[in-house]
Amino acid sequence: MKAVKFGGTSMSTADSILRVAKIIKQDRDRRFVVVSAPGKAEGEDKVTDALVKVSEACACDRKAAFAPVRSRFERLCEGVGLLGLLDGELDAIERNIVQADYCYILSRGEYLCAKLLAGVLNYSFIDAAELIRFNGNSFDDELTQDTCKVGLKGKLDVVIPGFYGSDENGRIVTFSRGGSDVSGAIVARAVDADVYENFTDVDGFMTCDPRFVPHASVIDVLTYKELRELAYMGANVLHPESIFPVRKANIPIHILNTFNENAIGTKIVPTEEFLSGKHVRKNNMPITAIAGRQHFFSMHIDKSLMNSEVGIMRRVLSCFERYGVSVEHIPSGIDSVTVVFSAVDSETTNKLIEEVKMEVNPDHISLTTDISLIAIVGHGMKSRPGTAARAINRLSHANINLRMLDMGASEINLILGVSDSDFERALKALTGEFEV
Numbered sequence: 377m378k379a380v381k382f383g384g385t386s387m388s389t390a391d392s393i394l395r396v397a398k399i400i401k402q403d404r405d406r407r408f409v410v411v412s413a414p415g416k417a418e419g420e421d422k423v424t425d426a427l428v429k430v431s432e433a434c435a436c437d438r439k440a441a442f443a444p445v446r447s448r449f450e451r452l453c454e455g456v457g458l459l460g461l462l463d464g465e466l467d468a469i470e471r472n473i474v475q476a477d478y479c480y481i482l483s484r485g486e487y488l489c490a491k492l493l494a495g496v497l498n499y500s501f502i503d504a505a506e507l508i509r510f511n512g513n514s515f516d517d518e519l520t521q522d523t524c525k526v527g528l529k530g531k532l533d534v535v536i537p538g539f540y541g542s543d544e545n546g547r548i549v550t551f552s553r554g555g556s557d558v559s560g561a562i563v564a565r566a567v568d569a570d571v572y573e574n575f576t577d578v579d580g581f582m583t584c585d586p587r588f589v590p591h592a593s594v595i596d597v598l599t600y601k602e603l604r605e606l607a608y609m610g611a612n613v614l615h616p617e618s619i620f621p622v623r624k625a626n627i628p629i630h631i632l633n634t635f636n637e638n639a640i641g642t643k644i645v646p647t648e649e650f651l652s653g654k655h656v657r658k659n660n661m662p663i664t665a666i667a668g669r670q671h672f673f674s675m676h677i678d679k680s681l682m683n684s685e686v687g688i689m690r691r692v693l694s695c696f697e698r699y700g701v702s703v704e705h706i707p708s709g710i711d712s713v714t715v716v717f718s719a720v721d722s723e724t725t726n727k728l729i730e731e732v733k734m735e736v737n738p739d740h741i742s743l744t745t746d747i748s749l750i751a752i753v754g755h756g757m758k759s760r761p762g763t764a765a766r767a768i769n770r771l772s773h774a775n776i777n778l779r780m781l782d783m784g785a786s787e788i789n790l791i792l793g794v795s796d797s798d799f800e801r802a803l804k805a806l807t808g809e810f811e812v
């Protein structure tokens with residue numbers, strides 16, 4: 377049995393909603409459906425963005441701000457042949473929003489969309505507020521497992537809104553934007569699905585960013601670990617938190633394209649072991665994908681005898697912690713350490729430098745503000761010597777200066793730092809080298 381999630385683009389027009397209904401009905405295993413709010417369509421805002429505007433309007437202007445959302449759902453109902461289906465719901469929401477808080481208002485896109493699809497499919501609607509629980513604003517995993525067990529027991533053929541749940545007082549709480557992916561994963565685990573199908577508007581995860589590398593292709597199988605590395609480097613087909621619920625239950629995720637039935641999509645499997653058997657990879661290359669992000673800063677700190685000074689690393693990092701700056705990599709030498717972090721404003725940068733100077737009294741400290749990081753990711757690296765050598769050689773042949781190198785002990789990720797100005801050339805050179 378499958379849990380399926382359809383994203384905003386899939387739900388954006390009456391035609392696409394009917395297409396979604398057809399896809400669901402094509403496979404009788406698709407019994408639990410989670411939906412996003414309708415996304416951008418010709419001349420129309422993403423519903424959640426329109427709802428943000430409603431929440432920002434003062435109480436007396438909210439009804440007017442809600443009018444485009446109301447009209448969009450009325451037209452969607454008409455387009456799928458269910459004229460007037462949501463009138464009562466829309467009236468109630470229009471009354472409630474005058475007093476309602478941000479999360480309630482934001483969640484109504486998913487709520488209405490799930491009601492609409494349930495009507496089209498003739499499935500039952502179950503409100504996410506009854507299933508997904510928050511403790512204050514934090515997702516409460518344990519409680520959610522209990523409420524889902526009760527709420528979904530004996531149920532089949534249901535549509536559930538994504539993106540939100542409720543706290544112990546019944547107040548609606550949303551995940552961060554894009555959070556319907558997380559809701560889908562929670563439902564997949566709750567019903568112990570064989571697979572979590574995530575329908576979107578792309579064919580799957582790409583071996584590299586096609587904006588920079590036009591010949592990039594779709595990855596057929598990825599492991600959760602590889603996905604995390606790639607997502608962190610900016611490959612964001614899925615909400616980053618969405619893998620955790622299904623990972624715990626060893627449920628594979630299958631990314632599929634609502635608008636391209638011929639695309640086989642990307643399967644994300646729990647462990648390396650799944651790479652054999654029915655999930656075997658198309659090509660047996662050492663590298664699965666290459667991803668990169670620009671605009672990092674690196675702070676280089678030199679101090680004689682640094683290697684024997686106990687606690688110096690902790691003191692450096694505590695400065696970053698105090699300013700809430702997350703540290704990405706810490707390549708180090710005997711008497712030096714480099715801290716790589718995402719670009720921050722100049723005020724924070726200056727304060728950080730002063731703080732590090734005070735804390736560790738370095739001989740020299742310098743800052744570089746044009747670093748790009750490129751991650752070469754793949755389980756195949758483990759068993760094959762020479763991957764790092766090939767990467768470095770290739771950059772050297774392309775006359776690209778390598779400014780940082782980091783390889784974790786997990787051996788599935790090699791991080792290379794180059795200048796922002798070399799970023800695109802480096803991506804092209806590396807994808808050429810590893811044929812991804």
Ligand code: ASP
Binds near residue numbers: 539
């Ligand atoms: N509708 C929400 C958003 O736009 C959640 C989602 O689509 O997953 O962020």
